[in-house]
Amino acid sequence: MLLSPEPLHIPDGFLSPIMAFLGWLLAVIVVGIALRQTRQQLGERQVPLMGILAAFIFAAQAINFPVAAGTSGHLLGGALAAIVMGPWAATLIMTAVVSVQAFIFQDGGLLALGWNILNMGVLTAFTGYFSYRWLWGKIGSSTPARVAASFAAAWISVEVGALSTAIELALSNTSPLAIALPAMVGVHAVIGIGEGLITGGAVRILQLSRPEVFEVGESAPGKMGATFIVCGLLLAIILAAFSPLASPNPDGLEFVAEQGDFLSRALDPSITILPDYTVPFIKHPATTTIFAVMLGTLLVFALALIIGRKASRSEG
Amino acid sequence: MHISILDIYHARESLIHKLDPRVKILASFIIILTTVILPEGAWVSQGVLFGLLILLSISARLGPFFTIRRAFIALPFLLAALPIPFLTSGPTAWVVPGLGWVVSSNGLIRFMTILVRTWVAVQAGILLSATTEVSDLLWGLNALRAPKLIVTIIGFMVRYLFILADEALRMLRARTSRSPKLAGVKRPGLIWQGRVAGMMVGNLFLRSLERSERVHAAMLSRGYDGEMRIFHQPSMKNLDWIMLLSILSIALSVIVLSLWS
Numbered sequence: 001m002l003l004s005p006e007p008l009h010i011p012d013g014f015l016s017p018i019m020a021f022l023g024w025l026l027a028v029i030v031v032g033i034a035l036r037q038t039r040q041q042l043g044e045r046q047v048p049l050m051g052i053l054a055a056f057i058f059a060a061q062a063i064n065f066p067v068a069a070g071t072s073g074h075l076l077g078g079a080l081a082a083i084v085m086g087p088w089a090a091t092l093i094m095t096a097v098v099s100v101q102a103f104i105f106q107d108g109g110l111l112a113l114g115w116n117i118l119n120m121g122v123l124t125a126f127t128g129y130f131s132y133r134w135l136w137g138k139i140g141s142s143t144p145a146r147v148a149a150s151f152a153a154a155w156i157s158v159e160v161g162a163l164s165t166a167i168e169l170a171l172s173n174t175s176p177l178a179i180a181l182p183a184m185v186g187v188h189a190v191i192g193i194g195e196g197l198i199t200g201g202a203v204r205i206l207q208l209s210r211p212e213v214f215e216v217g218e219s220a221p222g223k224m225g226a227t228f229i230v231c232g233l234l235l236a237i238i239l240a241a242f243s244p245l246a247s248p249n250p251d252g253l254e255f256v257a258e259q260g261d262f263l264s265r266a267l268d269p270s271i272t273i274l275p276d277y278t279v280p281f282i283k284h285p286a287t288t289t290i291f292a293v294m295l296g297t298l299l300v301f302a303l304a305l306i307i308g309r310k311a312s313r314s315e316g
Numbered sequence: 317m318h319i320s321i322l323d324i325y326h327a328r329e330s331l332i333h334k335l336d337p338r339v340k341i342l343a344s345f346i347i348i349l350t351t352v353i354l355p356e357g358a359w360v361s362q363g364v365l366f367g368l369l370i371l372l373s374i375s376a377r378l379g380p381f382f383t384i385r386r387a388f389i390a391l392p393f394l395l396a397a398l399p400i401p402f403l404t405s406g407p408t409a410w411v412v413p414g415l416g417w418v419v420s421s422n423g424l425i426r427f428m429t430i431l432v433r434t435w436v437a438v439q440a441g442i443l444l445s446a447t448t449e450v451s452d453l454l455w456g457l458n459a460l461r462a463p464k465l466i467v468t469i470i471g472f473m474v475r476y477l478f479i480l481a482d483e484a485l486r487m488l489r490a491r492t493s494r495s496p497k498l499a500g501v502k503r504p505g506l507i508w509q510g511r512v513a514g515m516m517v518g519n520l521f522l523r524s525l526e527r528s529e530r531v532h533a534a535m536l537s538r539g540y541d542g543e544m545r546i547f548h549q550p551s552m553k554n555l556d557w558i559m560l561l562s563i564l565s566i567a568l569s570v571i572v573l574s575l576w577s
Contacts, residue, residue, distance in 0.1 A: 009393070010393070011393050011434045011437065011438060012348050012351075012352060012433065012434060012437030012438070012441075013351070013352060013430050013431075013432075013433030013434035013435075013436075013437055014393065014396065014397065014430060014434065017349070017352055017353050020352070028463075031463065031466060032463070035463065035465050035466065039465075044540065044541060045532055046465075046469075047465070047468050047469055047472055048472055048528050048531050048532045048535060049528050049532065050469045050472070051468075051469045051470070051471070051472020051473045051475070051476065051528075052472065052473070052476050052480075052524050052525075052527060052528035052531065053521075053524060053525075053528065054469065054470070054472075054473040055472075055473045055474075055475075055476040055477045055479075055480045055481075055524070056480055056520060056521055056524035058473070058477055058480070058481070059477070059480035059481045059483065059484040059520060059524075060484065060517045060520055060521070062481060062484045062485065062488070063484055063487065063488060063513050063516050063517055063520070064513065065506075065509040065510055065512070065513040066509070074513075075517060080517070080521075084521070092466070092469060095466060096466065096469050096470045096473045097473070099466075099470055100470060100473060100474065100477070102441075103441075103444075103445065103453065103457075104324055104445050104450065104453075104474075105324070105445075106386070106438050106441040106442055106445070109348070109434075109437055109438075109441075110344065110345060110348055110437070110441060111345075111348055111349065111352060111437070169396055174396065174397055174400070174430060175396045175397060175399060175400070176399060176400075176403050179399045179403070180396060180399075183396075184396075193510075194510060197506075197507060197510025197511055197513070197514055198510060198513050198514040198517055199514065199517075200511065200514055201510065201511040201512065201513060201514015201515045201516075201517065201518060202514045202515065202517040202518035202521060203514075203518065204511070204514070204515065204518070205514070205515040205518030205519060205522075206518050206521065206522070209518075209522065210522060213521075213522075213525065
C-alpha cells in the first residue's frame with residue numbers, strides 16, 4: 001500500500017551507462033552543495049529534522065484519494081518540501097526519500113539513482129520553490145494566494161520532472177523522444193493536478209494553524225546560486241534533447257512521421273488543455289511538446305494569479 | 317494495521333546473510349553494472365547472471381522464487397520501452413494483425429534486452445535488501461565512503477519511517493470510518509477530496525515537525541553535538557574476499573564471453 005510505483009522512478013536497464021554515470025556525477029555535486037547550505041541554515045538540527053521530514057514525505061505518499069479508473073492521486077512531495085523548508089533542504093529530504101525507495105524497496109534503480117534524485121528531488125524542489133515564490137509575490141500575501149501559488153508550483157514541478165525523465169530516456173536511446181515526451185508530459189499533466197490539490201491543501205492547513213512554519217522556507221539561503229543551478233540544469237537537458245546525441249537512431253523520428261498519426265492513435269490523452277499536446281503549426285513532436293508545456297504552464301500560472309487574487313479580495 | 321521493516325528484510329541463518337555488508341553492496345552494483353553494459357542480445361551472459369542470482373537466493377535460504385515474486389515492481393515502467401520494437405529499423409519480424417504496425421527483429425532484441433537488464437537489476441536489489449539489515453546496509457554505505465551526512469539522514473529517516481507511516485495509516489482509517497457510502501448520496505467532488513487529502517498531509521507534517529523537535533531536544537539532552545557515533549564494526553573475513561572476487565570474476569568472464577560470440 002505504501003508502494004505505489006510512480007512513473008518517474010527510472011529502473012536500471014533504461015539508462016545507458018554513460019547517462020547513469022553523468023547523473024550520479026551531477027547528483028553528487030548538487031547534494032554536496034545542499035549539505036553545506038542546510039548545515040549553515042540549520043546547524044546540528046539538520047540531521048534529525050531532515051531525516052524525520054524525509055520519513056514524513058514517504059509516509060505522506062500513502063495518503064491518497066481515488067481518481068477515476070482505479071488510479072489514485074498522491075504526493076511526490078518535492079514542491080511541498082521546498083515551499084516549507086526551502087529548496088536546498090528539500091533537495092536533501094527528497095534525496096533521502098528516493099535513495100530509500102531505491103535501496104530498500106527497489107522502486108527505481110541503483111545506477112539510475114543519480115537521475116532519479118535529480119528528477120524527483122532537485123528539479124521538483126527548485127522549480128516548485130521558484131514558481132511558488134514568484135507567483136506568491138505577484139498574487140499577494142493572503143492564505144488563498146499561498147494556496148493558489150502552491151497549486152501551480154506543484155503542478156509545474158511534476159511536469160518538469162516528467163519532461164526531464166523523458167529526455168533522459170531518449171538520450172539513452174530507450175524511448176524515442178517523439179513518443180516518450182508527449183506521453184510522459186501528458187500523463188503527468190493529470191498527475192500534477194493531484195499533486196497540486198494535495199500540496200495546496202497542506203499549505204492551507206499549515207497557514208491556518210501554524211503560519212510560522214513558512215519562515216524557514218522564506219529565509220532559506222542561496223536563492224541566486226540556486227537559480228543558476230536550476231536554469232542551467234534545465235537548459236542543458238533541453239539542449240541535449242535536440243543535439244545529435246538524442247537521436248543516434250535518427251530514423252526513429254522519420255518512422256513516426258511515416259506511420260502517420262501513430263501518436264494520436266497510440267495515445268489518447270483523456271484530459272488535455274491542448275489537443276494531443278501538439279500545437280498545429282510546429283512540426284517536430286518533441287519541440288511541439290515543450291512548446292505545449294510552456295503554454296500550459298503560462299495557463300496554470302495565469303489561472304493561479306486570477307483565482308488567487310479574486311479569492312484574496314473576497315477574503316478582505 | 318501495522319507496517320514493519322520485517323516485510324523487506326528476511327532473517328535467515330545463511331552464508332549470504334553473514335557476509336560483510338560492503339561485499340553485498342559491491343556485489344549488487346557489480347551485477348547491475350554488468351547486466352547494463354553487456355551488449356544487446358547477449359542472452360547466454362545474461363542467463364549466467366540470472367542463474368547466479370537464483371543460486372545466491374537459494375544459498376540465502378530464500379528459495380529460488382522469492383526474488384522473482386517481488387520483481388514485478390519495475391514492470392509498469394516497461395510501457396516506456398514499448399515503442400522500441402515498432403520504431404527500430406531492421407528486418408521485419410512480425411506485423412501486428414489488423415493495425416499493420418511493423419515489428420523489427422532489431423527492435424525486438426533491444427526491447428527484450430531492456431526487459432532482461434531491468435529484471436536482473438531488480439533481482440539483485442531485492443536480494444541485497446532481503447539479506448541485509450537496514451542498519452548494516454547503512455553502515456556498509458558509510459564504510460564505502462558514501463557522504464556521511466546523507467547516510468546519517470537516511471538512517472534517521474528509516475528509524476522514523478514506520479512510525480510516521482503508521483500515523484498516516486491511522487489518519488487514513490479515520491477518514492474511511494467517517495466517509496460511509498450511503499445509497500442515494502452523491503460522492504463529493506474530486507477537488508474536495510484532493511483538498512482533504514492535502515489537509516491530512518499538512519496535519520501529518522505538523523505532527524512530524526513536532527516529533528522532530530522532541531527528538532532533537534532528547535538528543536541534545538544526551539550530548540548530541542552533530543556527530544553520530546557507531547560502534548558496530550564488521551571486518552572482512554576470508555570468505556568475504558572469496559565471495560567478492562568470485563562475483564567480480566564471474567562478471568568479467570560474462571563480459572568477455574559476450575564479446576567473443
